[in-house]
Amino acid sequence: MKSLRCLIRARQLCPRERWLLGTEPFKAQACRSLHRRPPAGPPQISSQTSIAPYEDVFDREQRNKESFVQVLELFCNRDVRRRGHIEMIEAALRWMPEFGVQKDLEVYNKxxxxxxxxxxIPQNYxxxxxxxxxxxxxxxIRVLEQMENYGITPNSQTRFLLLQIFGDRSHPIRKYQRLMYWFPRFKHTNPFPVVPATLADPIELSKVxxxxxxxxxxxxVTVYQMPSAEKCEDGAALDNTHLVGIQSxxxxxxxxxxxxxxxxxxxxxxxxxxxxxxxYYYVLRAEPSNKTKEEEVDPERSIYYPLSLDLDLDRDLGDDDTFDVDEVEEGSVFAMCMTNSGDERTLGxxxxxxQETNPILAxxxxLFRLNSGPQELVDPAAKENKKEQEEEEEESGPLRQRMEQ
Structure with missing residues (x-):
């Protein structure tokens, strides 16, 4: 009944409101109520002061840590609310290898x-x-996964930032806790660790x-030749690359x-x-020998009366732990070396x-069995020109035979 009375009263009031809005003063007042002032927001940035799209901002000539951090600071100072921060971070993650900061913990915290x-931060459960x-x-989480891929261990500042942004029971905090649990345990498990950075000296790199x-x-390890430049008798410059060898x-x-x-x-x-x-490295080796090792049979051995009986009482007699192994016969490796130029002159x-330590080599x-190395690749344009010349020779071959006849 109450709802019915409210509907009747609203229907009675509608004609009055229509009559009031029909007058000029009330019409102007209604128009002013429709065009209200927009709520306060961040300061509008003109097109002259706004930064370019994120991919264009990172595409600069100077690509180093200072310029990368400068772009991040420019974005943070641009807007208090940090609008578009997800797109900015994803673009920064893609450009980090180009700037050489993919293994810098300070940049990840920035x-x-x-x-x-x-x-x-969630306010309730x-x-x-x-x-x-x-x-x-x-x-x-993508930022933390990229840190995991490059082997970067987070620190206390990373945890403080994640707590300040997402709270103590968020998914990024759980990812951080997993990294801090497993990274210290697997840090020294590799018995042959790789050098943390690539060495610039080619001789030291070859030794490692x-x-x-x-x-x-x-x-x-023996250094047979240092990188140097010599001049031939005709005046041409001859560059000698490094040559480093190893032998046990x-x-x-x-x-x-x-x-x-x-x-x-x-x-x-x-x-x-x-x-x-x-x-790239080269090896000095021999061909695999064709001699087959014949198993020596003990003359006193008997199938029915074994000389010794080895029983493992902790296991069942039906258990078989043997497995097949494919034996590949390879030749003996006598020495190895590394050099930039893999031609016969350098390897000679x-x-x-x-021969100084192995007189038998005299x-x-x-024999040299050399494949096409990285510096001996043929230019594709020259390859196409050579192919066209061969096709022309094949076409002109029958005509020459006819002319000779």
Whole structure:
């Protein structure tokens, strides 16, 4: 009944309001009420002072840490509310390898500082249960995942920023706790750790790589040739690249027992990745021997009366722990070396240097089995020109035969 009375009263008042709005004063007052002043907001930025799109801002000539941090500070000072911070952070993550700051913990903390503070913290258990502000939390997790991919361990400042942005029970905080639990445990598990940074000196880089391949503490590294420039008799400049080799005492004794009538081969280049740097090495080896090892049979051995009986009482007699192993016969490796130029002239100097500690190399023939290395690739344009010349020769071949006839 109350709702019915309210409807009747509203219908009675409608004609009065229409009559009042029909007059000029009330019509002007109604128009003024419709055009209210907009609520206060951030200061409007003119097109002259606004920064360019994020991808264009990062695409600069000077790409270093200072310019990267300068772009982040420019964005933070541009707007108090940090509008567009997700797009800014995602663009920054893509450009970090170009600026060389993908392994800098300070830059990652600067990147987390772009988020607005105390805005995305859940106020009750319902907001916490339904993943409060999911896009922002996923963006922060992507920042932590990139830190994980590059092996960067967070610090206390990272935790303070995440607490200030998302609170103590958010998904980024859980990701941070997992990183801090597993990273210290796996930090020193690798028995052959890789150098943290790529060495600029090619000789030092070759020494580290050869020691890593050999994995023998008694192996001796020898520098046969330093990088230098020489002038030939005709005045042409000749650049001598570095030449570094390694050989262990076991390899020396193995080469001394080698048959002088059987040749040895120099093979390569074989690639080796040291983090993001690819280097190439060469090996001095022999062909695999065709002699098959015959199993010596004990004359006193008997199937029915074994000489010894080894029983493992802790296991069942039906258990079989054996597995098949494919045995691949390979030749013996006598030495290894690294050089920028893998031609026969440079590798010949390596063989002559090995003769000082291995006199048998003066009697053993050496064969070179060299593949096309990275510096011996053919230009695609020259390859196409050569192909066109071959096609022209094939077409003109029958005409020449007819002319000769």
């Amino acid at each position: 990147l987390l500082d772009v988020f607005p503070k105390e805005v995305f 319902i907001q916490r249960m339904f993943n409060h502000y999911p896009r922002q939390q996923e963006c922060a 790589c050869l020691k890593r391949i050999a994995a023998d503490r008694g192996a001796r 005492p076991d390899q020396v004794s193995l080469l001394a027992e080698h048959d002088p009538g059987v040749p040895v081969m120099v093979e390569g280049p074989h690639p080796l990745w040291l983090r993001k740097t690819c280097v 100097r390596w063989i002559r240097g090995l 009697q053993v023939p050496v």
